[in-house]
Each structure stands twice: as structure tokens, then as C-alpha cells.
Amino acid sequence: MRIGKDFYQKDVLEIAPLLLGKFLVRRFEDGRLEKRKITEVEAYGGQEDLASHARFGKTLRNKVMWERGGLVYVYFVYGMYWMFNITTGKRGKPQAVLVRSVEGVEGPGRLGKWLALDKSFYGEDLTKSNRIWLEDGELENFKIKKLERVGVAYSGSWAKKKWRFILEK
DNA sequence: GGGACGATTGAA
DNA sequence: TCAATCGTCCCA
Numbered sequence: 001m002r003i004g005k006d007f008y009q010k011d012v013l014e015i016a017p018l019l020l021g022k023f024l025v026r027r028f029e030d031g032r033l034e035k036r037k038i039t040e041v042e043a044y045g046g047q048e049d050l051a052s053h054a055r056f057g058k059t060l061r062n063k064v065m066w067e068r069g070g071l072v073y074v075y076f077v078y079g080m081y082w083m084f085n086i087t088t089g090k091r092g093k094p095q096a097v098l099v100r101s102v103e104g105v106e107g108p109g110r111l112g113k114w115l116a117l118d119k120s121f122y123g124e125d126l127t128k129s130n131r132i133w134l135e136d137g138e139l140e141n142f143k144i145k146k147l148e149r150v151g152v153a154y155s156g157s158w159a160k161k162k163w164r165f166i167l168e169k
Numbered sequence: 170g171g172g173a174c175g176a177t178t179g180a181a
Numbered sequence: 182t183c184a185a186t187c188g189t190c191c192c193a
Binding site: 056059060061075076077078079080 | 185186187188189190191
């Protein structure tokens with residue numbers, strides 16, 4: 001079953017670990033359907049989180065973070081990679097979860113490539129889209145590992161927060 | 170308008 | 182260890 005709107009409206013720190021084990025589904029233009037379990041995510045909070053793109057306030061790139069939860073936030077980095085994020089929380093509170101890995105595709109850059117992301121995915125509604133959405137996982141007892149976020153050393157004490165969640169086998 | 174750099178990766 | 186590679190953001 002596709003995950004509905006309500007799921008995404010809670011706080012990012014509550015949602016991020018819940019995303020582990022859920023299925024990320026993608027229907028490509030040629031009709032091919034891929035469905036993989038999410039295995040690694042990172043939570044990014046509001047303007048107070050100095051590791052978050054929201055730290056400088058609303059800009060053209062990050063404005064979708066201020067919208068309600070359940071939308072796609074994609075952005076381009078290092079001149080070659082599209083990062084896949086999911087907005088969370090209520091409208092007006094900038095939050096997002098970076099999906100770093102799914103089963104068999106490790107690393108946010110590789111995931112973006114595998115999903116064939118581009119600018120057109122910006123703001124896409126995961127509860128309505130016919131090309132990308134999330135589905136419920138199986139009922140299992142997962143072990144979750146919490147680690148520091150990657151690549152955010154510039155954010156001082158915020159870099160020490162263990163807001164990266166990994167599905168343990 | 171200019172310059173520095175990034176929520177990364179793969180090759181040397 | 183470092184190049185690839187370019188959009189975004191800060192500052193002037």
C-alpha cells in the first residue's frame with residue numbers, strides 16, 4: 001500500500017527512522033517498475049540546524065522544505081549528483097530526510113543516478129505521483145543504528161548529532 | 170558580478 | 182589524494 005499524506009506530517013526525527021524498511025518505488029518512462037527497501041537516511045531539521053540547507057532561510061533551491069511533508073526535494077551537488085530527499089512536518093517548518101541508500105544501491109549520489117532524477121522531480125507529491133512513491137514495508141523487527149551525519153563538519157556541534165539512521169541486518 | 174564550495178564518487 | 186563539474190549562495 002502506498003504511504004499516505006498523514007504519515008509525513010510528523011517531526012523529521014520521528015519519521016526518519018520509520019522510513020527504514022519502507023519501499024521506495026519508481027516507475028520509469030519505459031514502464032519498468034523498481035521497488036527497493038530503504039536502508040539508510042539522514043534527518044535535517046529547521047533553521048536552527050546548522051547542517052541543514054534551511055540554515056540560511058528560504059531560497060529558490062530549498063523552498064520546498066517549508067511545504068508540508070510528503071513532497072520530493074531534489075538538489076544538484078558537486079556538478080554531477082542529484083540528491084533525493086523527502087519533506088516532513090507541517091507547512092512552515094523546514095524539514096527533510098535525505099535518503100542515502102536503498103537495498104542494492106548504496107550512497108546518495110548513486111541513488112539519484114539509479115532513480116534517474118532531474119529537476120522535474122522538485123516538489124513532486126509522493127502521495128500522488130505516478131512515477132515515484134513509497135509503500136509500506138513488511139512487518140519485521142528492525143535494529144536501527146544511529147550515526148553522525150556525513151559531510152556536515154562545517155556545522156559545529158550539529159555535526160555531532162546522530163541523525164543518520166541505518167537499517168541493521 | 171565574482172568567487173568559493175558543496176548532505177559525493179570513482180579513479181590514481 | 183584528488184579531479185570531475187556546475188548550481189547556489191554569500192559578499193561586495
